[in-house]
Amino acid sequence: MTDYREEQCNEIEALESIYPDELTVVSNHPYCFKITISSQNDDDDTENASCVLQFCLPAKYPDEAPVVEVEEYDNIEDSYITDLTDFIKEQAEENLGEVMVFTLVSAVQERLTDLVEAAERERVEEIERKEKEKHAAEQKKFEGTVVTIETFLAWKAKFTAEMEELKRKRGEIKKECSKLSGRELFMTDNTLDDSDVKFLEAEGGDPVEVDESLFQDLDDLGLDDELGEDFD
Template sequence: MRMTDYKEEQKNEIEALEAIYPEELTIESTDPYVFSLAVASQDISDTDEAFACACRVQFTYVENYPDEPPLMEITDPENLDDADVESLTQYLNEQAQENIGMVMVFTLVSALQERLTTSVEDAQRKVIEDKERQERELEELERKRFEGTRVTVESFLSWKQKFDAEMAELKKSKTDVEVTSKKLTGYELFMRDSSMNDSDVQFLQSADADTVEVDESLFQDMDDLDLDEDVG
């Protein structure tokens, strides 16, 4: 078992921390040592300030530090909710356990800063991915609207059949309207009624053309008629 002067190790670490973090370090007590450090996510190119996050970590040396982990508390969180604070506190405790026996504040602060930076990068990435996804969805909607319904051979033939039927019905309706809206002459009726075209032929075919019979009685009383030779 090694003989350790815990007070001396703690004092030496505080002096090193003052040199490394001249503006971020605030010493609140020396017996025991209680101090806090401001920790923020690292600068990222094109980082929106809305994503940046920061906090302070208060450290309290226990008597046997660094053979025992310090007490730690996250305060003054910026862009961090309660769940974030709880998760980061647990992360610090896990890192402290891994560094038992060594002065560890610098290591813990560096690990926390890296964790905050990763959180910022994840938040930025999510925003970018959401934006790209929305743009892709809009482009897909525009493409579908531009293309409309794809025409296949089957769909075209079905459309053409329906179109031809509608045109035939339209033509028939137009003819009916013309017939009812216009008074036709006998000749026009004759020409429109195809059955009349064959009426004379049918009549002649119904009788023998060589034996046409005439009823002579129709002409027997012709002499009795008083006809004016001069008409009009």
């Protein structure tokens, strides 16, 4: 007849020697204890994943599977805990009839290590993907627009239309100007209205007062006839 109690006691003693800092006994009747498990990664810059498993051994353990719960965890997604719990149950069913705590702890530790390594690979791949996208965007700036027959013909048609419109506007301006006399052209240019005053201000530095009465009799000088002759 199997002495389950003695077998369980021997396993607890072996586990305490293997995990002196990680194992904490919660109860002796029945045996309940906690073990802290951390992933094992070679990269010091990578943050490890860890969890605390609580084992409670039923009276007929190891012929009956232990009750295992994930009580605490760090650097593990919440959604992964359900998968991890199911994995532990599967491993326990496969090892019925044999003491299995060490086997379960080792399997979980390996699982956590794989999880961290997969997360690190995804992180590196994401960085590389962003770098490639950035490089491709920078290269595209120097490529310019690819010219095809269709795009060239469209550009040529637009350019020709713009040139025709420019010629038409120039022709209208030239035609309009040919109808004006020299006097009319002169009178339409108002840029010279204040030119003399501005010149005198620039020379002396002080505003120039103009006596408008000096110009009241200009009509008697017959300038209109002479200007008309010069500009016609």
